[in-house]
Amino acid sequence: MNFRFYYSALSYSALLIGAAGPMPEANAAESMYSLGYRLEYSDNLRLAESNKQSGLISIPTFAYDLQHRSVNWDADLLADLRYEDYVDNTFGDRWTGVADGTLTWYIVPQRFTWVTTDYFRQVVISTTQPNNPTNQQIVNTFSTGPDVQFRLNPVTDIAAEYRFTDIYEELTNNDSNRNNVAIRLRHRRTPLKTVSLNYEFSDVDFDDSQNIDFKRHDYFLGYESKGARTVLNIDLGASRFNRTGARDLDGRLFRANTTYRLSRLSSAALTLQDLMLETGYVRATSGILADIASTAGNFATTAIYRERMANLSYSNQGRVLTLSTSIYGLRREYIDNLNLNRRLVGTSLQVDFDMSATTRMTLQGYFQDINYTSLGRIDKDSFLSLRYQQRLSSTLYISAEFRRLTRDSSIPGASYVENRLAASIRYKK
Numbered sequence: 001m002n003f004r005f006y007y008s009a010l011s012y013s014a015l016l017i018g019a020a021g022p023m024p025e026a027n028a029a030e031s032m033y034s035l036g037y038r039l040e041y042s043d044n045l046r047l048a049e050s051n052k053q054s055g056l057i058s059i060p061t062f063a064y065d066l067q068h069r070s071v072n073w074d075a076d077l078l079a080d081l082r083y084e085d086y087v088d089n090t091f092g093d094r095w096t097g098v099a100d101g102t103l104t105w106y107i108v109p110q111r112f113t114w115v116t117t118d119y120f121r122q123v124v125i126s127t128t129q130p131n132n133p134t135n136q137q138i139v140n141t142f143s144t145g146p147d148v149q150f151r152l153n154p155v156t157d158i159a160a161e162y163r164f165t166d167i168y169e170e171l172t173n174n175d176s177n178r179n180n181v182a183i184r185l186r187h188r189r190t191p192l193k194t195v196s197l198n199y200e201f202s203d204v205d206f207d208d209s210q211n212i213d214f215k216r217h218d219y220f221l222g223y224e225s226k227g228a229r230t231v232l233n234i235d236l237g238a239s240r241f242n243r244t245g246a247r248d249l250d251g252r253l254f255r256a257n258t259t260y261r262l263s264r265l266s267s268a269a270l271t272l273q274d275l276m277l278e279t280g281y282v283r284a285t286s287g288i289l290a291d292i293a294s295t296a297g298n299f300a301t302t303a304i305y306r307e308r309m310a311n312l313s314y315s316n317q318g319r320v321l322t323l324s325t326s327i328y329g330l331r332r333e334y335i336d337n338l339n340l341n342r343r344l345v346g347t348s349l350q351v352d353f354d355m356s357a358t359t360r361m362t363l364q365g366y367f368q369d370i371n372y373t374s375l376g377r378i379d380k381d382s383f384l385s386l387r388y389q390q391r392l393s394s395t396l397y398i399s400a401e402f403r404r405l406t407r408d409s410s411i412p413g414a415s416y417v418e419n420r421l422a423a424s425i426r427y428k429k
Contacts, residue, residue, distance in 0.1 A: 029068040029075075036061040036426035038082070044418040045090045047130030047405070056087040061426070074104040084133075091133040096122040115163075116144040125172060128372070128379075130407075130416060138170040145180075159184040173208035174279075174302050184222075196222040198237070211302045212336075214243040220253050229261045239276045241304060249335060251276035251306055266316040271309070278304045305334040322352040338374040345369045358391040380408040397426045 038059040044052040061082045068075040081097035099120040106113050119141040129135045145163040152158065165178040179202070186196040200218040220237025234256045241249040252274060259269040279301055313326035327347045334340040346368035353361045365384040372378070382405075389399040403420040 029066070029070075031067070032063075032065045032428065034061070034063045034426050034428040036063075036424055038422055038424035040420055040422040042418055042420045044416060045086070045132065047132050047407075047416045047418055049413050049415050053088075053090055055090050058085040058087055059083065061424070071109070072106055074106075075102070077101045094133065096136075098122075111149055113147045114145070115147060118142050127370070128375075128377070128414070137172065138168075140168045142166045142168075155188045157186050159186065174211065175207040176211075176302075177205050177207075179203045192226045194222075194224045196224075198222055198235070206302060212243050212246050214241050214304075216241050218253055230258060232256075232258045241276065246336075249276065249304060265318055266314070268315075269311075269313045271311040271313075274308045275306070276304060277307050278302065301334075301337070301340060303334045303337045303340060305332045305340070307332050320354050323350070325349045339372075341373045343371040343373060360389045362387040362389070376410075377414075378410045379414070382406045395428055397428060399424050399426075 038061055040057040040059065041054070042057070043054045045055050046053055059082050061080075063080045064077065065079075066075060066077040077100070079097070079099040079101075081095060081099065083093070083095050084091075085093045097120075099118070101116075101118045103116045104113055105115075119139075121139050122136050123139050124131050125135050125137055143163045143165040145161065148160045150158045159182075161180075161182040161184075163178075163180040165180060167174070167176050167178070169175055180200070181202075182198065182200045184196050184198045186194055188194050198218070198220050200216075202216040204216065205213050217240045218237065219239075220235045223232070223234045225232045235253065237253040239249075239251050239253045243249065253276070254272070254274045256272045257269065259267055261267045307330060309328070309330035311326055311328040313324070315324040316322070325348065329343075329345045331343045332341060346366060348366040349364070351363040353363075355361060363386055365382070367380070367382045370379045370381065383403070385401060385403045387399060387401040389397060391397050399422075401420075401422040401424075403418075403422070405416075405418045405420070407414065407416050409415045
């Protein structure tokens, strides 16, 4: 019997039960839900270069946002789900969307906690194929375990973490169980600067014997600094993979992230990394990557790869105009499947313009140049969305949206253009 959906249902039920429990503080829980309906028209549902097929999609929607804080429990739940009914039966009807949940139980505050998380996503299977429903699958990542902290003196502590993680993929044979352990020695040099010595271990067991089980060891030195304007985090060390029936792998581990507050309303951030990864590790430690990054490599594979990545971002949040943009690049070299190797350069932009107290326009887009270095293939992907939203009352919203998705590929037959129109109504409480 497959218990993976039971894990997910149990974790989300626990979030709701925990949030409904005793709340010593006033206003310790906040929740919001919305019910809606969305109608979409696409002129190219299959994302084909020729023989395009248009059609309508009828979509009831549901969203729920819960935040709970108390002495014994913290709970966070964010769900945005939709049921897609393809009117012309181009694809089968389906549930899709995202759901993130975290439940933290403070058994002994600041000493012993238990953390349960669950991430639910619909993600792409292969980035070289059109991202339509036949190339998507449900991925659920469930994780649970304790965090323990021992204080050696006022400025030094030891932290130990354990997580059991179960990753389920609906269609591909990449399901796995993981036992993850972390031990950290942390020393606060000043109230705003911390250095740490870290060891992380993962024992990965795939359900399918065709995949290579492995044990991962990470050793690294960490540094964290929080200033009035600047936050800096650096990890520097090494990784080792002991693989069953295959050669062991060694690689450097480097992660750096800095955020600089330019003004009260604006900030810039730079992220750099050079390390060994595999998709399950990314999902287990930070959930599923953002949708915009799916083309970059969040797809169905168990292959280990080396990633070198840089991301420069800027955001400005004004009273009327909100802007966020980024420029990013990465290079991935896969150990056992050179056909997956890629270099990517991209940029993204989102602009929110509040035309009035009840009206908002949103412009969103990205462009990515993906070079599959071993396949001799280059794809230029772009996305553009323009959305108008009107608040009719304190609980009722309507919106209209235009989206354009394109791929210009060097492979004959792999290019496509899709234009999509959507209208929606939403009740939010």
